[in-house]
Amino acid sequence: MFTFIIRRSIQTIPVLIGVTVLVFMLMHLIPGDPAQIIAGESASEQQVEQMRERLGLNDPLPVQYFKYISNAVQGDLGSSVRNGRAVADEISARFWTTVELAVYSTILSIFIGLIAGIISATRHYTLTDVSIMIVALFGLSMPNFWLGLMLIQWFSIGHISWLPFDTAWFSPSGWGSWQQNVLPVITLGTAGAAIIARMTRSSMLEVIGQDFIRTARAKGVKERVVIYRHALKNALIPVVTIVGLQFGSLLGGTVLTETVFAINGMGRLIIDAIRARDFPVVQGTVLVISLLFVLVNFLVDISYRYLNKRVDLD
Amino acid sequence: MNDQTQITPIMKQPTPPSNPRLESWKTFFKKLRKNRAAMVGGILILFFIFVAIIGPFLAPFDPTTQNQMNKLVGPSSEHWFGTDHQGRDIFSRLIHGMSITLFIGFTSVIIGAFFGVFLGLVSGYYGKRVDAVIMRSMDVLLAFPGILLALAIVSVLGGNLTNVIIAVGIFAIPSFARIVRGSVLSVKKLEYVDAVKALGASDVRIIFKHILPNVMSPIIVQATLYMAAAILTASGLSFLGMGAQPPTPEWGAMLSAGRSYMFDAPHVAFFPGIAIVIVVLAFNIFGDGLRDALDPKMKN
Numbered sequence: 190m191f192t193f194i195i196r197r198s199i200q201t202i203p204v205l206i207g208v209t210v211l212v213f214m215l216m217h218l219i220p221g222d223p224a225q226i227i228a229g230e231s232a233s234e235q236q237v238e239q240m241r242e243r244l245g246l247n248d249p250l251p252v253q254y255f256k257y258i259s260n261a262v263q264g265d266l267g268s269s270v271r272n273g274r275a276v277a278d279e280i281s282a283r284f285w286t287t288v289e290l291a292v293y294s295t296i297l298s299i300f301i302g303l304i305a306g307i308i309s310a311t312r313h314y315t316l317t318d319v320s321i322m323i324v325a326l327f328g329l330s331m332p333n334f335w336l337g338l339m340l341i342q343w344f345s346i347g348h349i350s351w352l353p354f355d356t357a358w359f360s361p362s363g364w365g366s367w368q369q370n371v372l373p374v375i376t377l378g379t380a381g382a383a384i385i386a387r388m389t390r391s392s393m394l395e396v397i398g399q400d401f402i403r404t405a406r407a408k409g410v411k412e413r414v415v416i417y418r419h420a421l422k423n424a425l426i427p428v429v430t431i432v433g434l435q436f437g438s439l440l441g442g443t444v445l446t447e448t449v450f451a452i453n454g455m456g457r458l459i460i461d462a463i464r465a466r467d468f469p470v471v472q473g474t475v476l477v478i479s480l481l482f483v484l485v486n487f488l489v490d491i492s493y494r495y496l497n498k499r500v501d502l503d
Numbered sequence: 504m505n506d507q508t509q510i511t512p513i514m515k516q517p518t519p520p521s522n523p524r525l526e527s528w529k530t531f532f533k534k535l536r537k538n539r540a541a542m543v544g545g546i547l548i549l550f551f552i553f554v555a556i557i558g559p560f561l562a563p564f565d566p567t568t569q570n571q572m573n574k575l576v577g578p579s580s581e582h583w584f585g586t587d588h589q590g591r592d593i594f595s596r597l598i599h600g601m602s603i604t605l606f607i608g609f610t611s612v613i614i615g616a617f618f619g620v621f622l623g624l625v626s627g628y629y630g631k632r633v634d635a636v637i638m639r640s641m642d643v644l645l646a647f648p649g650i651l652l653a654l655a656i657v658s659v660l661g662g663n664l665t666n667v668i669i670a671v672g673i674f675a676i677p678s679f680a681r682i683v684r685g686s687v688l689s690v691k692k693l694e695y696v697d698a699v700k701a702l703g704a705s706d707v708r709i710i711f712k713h714i715l716p717n718v719m720s721p722i723i724v725q726a727t728l729y730m731a732a733a734i735l736t737a738s739g740l741s742f743l744g745m746g747a748q749p750p751t752p753e754w755g756a757m758l759s760a761g762r763s764y765m766f767d768a769p770h771v772a773f774f775p776g777i778a779i780v781i782v783v784l785a786f787n788i789f790g791d792g793l794r795d796a797l798d799p800k801m802k803n
């Protein structure tokens with residue numbers, strides 16, 4: 190296991206370097222002069238030169254990269270072009286909001302996805318199975334920003350015409366109290382729940398068809414024990430990978446959810462920064478989210494190895 | 504009389520030489536026809552393509568003509584899906600938007616598949632350092648979760664429809680590359696590849712003439728399933744104001760415009776969302792069916 194962790198860590202290094210290079214290059218891939226674009230079209234020659242100096246664009250590219258990395262390692266991601274605040278401060282003020290949103294949504298999607306997948310697999314080809322799979326397919330096909338708006342419409346503005354009472358239970362914006370958290374978590378977690386349900390079902394069906402399950406049944410083991418102790422344990426192995434990937438895609442999905450629910454997280458920070466062409470903030474936030482994703486994938490791989498000893502890095 | 508009966512050898516009628524590729528396509532269509540959900544998805548997709556081509560001629564109203572006297576009117580017999588904040592007919596805008604949505608989906612998938620398949624073929628065939636460099640690069644692209652990579656690209660290139668297509672296309676490259684590489688690794692071990700090599704075929708010929716046709720199944724399945732993801736990502740970018748700009752009747756942008764009127768006129772955001780759901784659903788169903796028929800191993 191220790192060797193596995195070391196080897197997996199070594200494999201992560203080129204990815205980390207690649208991510209930092211790509212994020213660093215973002216500003217240099219802007220068509221035209223980045224200093225001119227960030228300073229604005231109406232900026233004078235002197236202002237553009239000041240901006241160039243401030244962003245360190247006068248140095249050769251490799252020097253700029255190493256400066257960026259050595260500063261980033263020390264927690265300095267530059268400063269915002271808009272308000273002059275340190276990018277690291279801007280991010281740290283919003284980091285936990287986004288992580289909380291992603292974690293709660295992942296928990297919800299695991300909970301609903303696993304239950305739905307297990308029910309579907311144990312009653313396969315029945316009406317229950319078909320219904321669950323149709324709902325899952327809808328969940329997978331729904332744009333989460335639209336789902337969020339519809340949830341606001343139904344449970345926040347409080348307008349379900351066929352119900353005899355007001356349905357305005359939840360807050361349509363912000364993050365913190367449970368009334369604020371419920372709708373964004375459902376919005377973000379729905380697609381993940383659908384994917385996990387589909388994966389759990391197909392994984393369970395594959396395991397249920399194997400010889401050791403038949404043996405367990407032949408020995409007279411109770412069906413409940415067969416399903417939960419024998420089948421589910423083995424079926425969960427591929428699901429773990431999906432959960433890890435889901436957490437990553439939820440991190441990306443927070444951009445849309447935070448916009449819909451006006452949540453002051455990292456996703457919304459990126460959008461505001463892109464609109465204002467505040468590239469140091471865009472770079473810093475993209476870097477932090479990507480590194481977080483790489484870290485999660487690393488942890489998922491280790492837990493996958495823990496669950497399935499046959500896994501080899503090759 | 505000769506007791507010995509003459510035994511005439513019964514010769515088996517030689518079966519006419521069949522084209523194995525044609526046979527495999529026949530088997531594929533047979534399997535696909537059995538999958539009802541996939542057939543529904545396929546028919547829906549054909550219908551959407553038909554609407555995208557013919558629809559604009561049949562749409563009852565012009566999609567961009569404003570009518571300030573007719574703003575935010577709910578669904579009625581005249582305006583089936585109501586009107587938006589500029590008094591434009593939502594139904595007509597959705598019909599016109601169909602071609603934009605499908606165009607974004609198809610072109611970005613073509614971009615992603617073109618580069619992804621090429622990289623996957625090269626990576627899987629040559630292996631070793633070439634494989635390591637290409638696959639680590641793909642890992643880097645995959646390290647940007649969800650919509651983030653597309654968003655970063657659009658932030659650099661600027662927000663418009665062309666850049667969204669490029670961004671979503673680049674976003675698709677790693678998944679195509681990974682799937683094709685995996686398939687090439689198993690195909691290149693087969694004996695026929697050794698035989699072609701022994702006959703002196705060049706690498707380019709082996710890769711494109713002999714390996715590519717045998718890894719087409721996962722590519723087709725991935726392309727269909729990715730259409731759904733591409734449409735969702737592109738509409739997400741437009742929703743954020745980074746894609747199609749007004750007055751283009753792009754569904755994500757229409758949905759974004761409808762946000763401000765959720766209280767008075769929820770139908771403005773409701774119908775574009777439903778349109779996205781139905782199109783994405785059709786591609787997902789069809790993709791699932793294709794996978795079951797062509798490449799059941801991909802399920803896991």
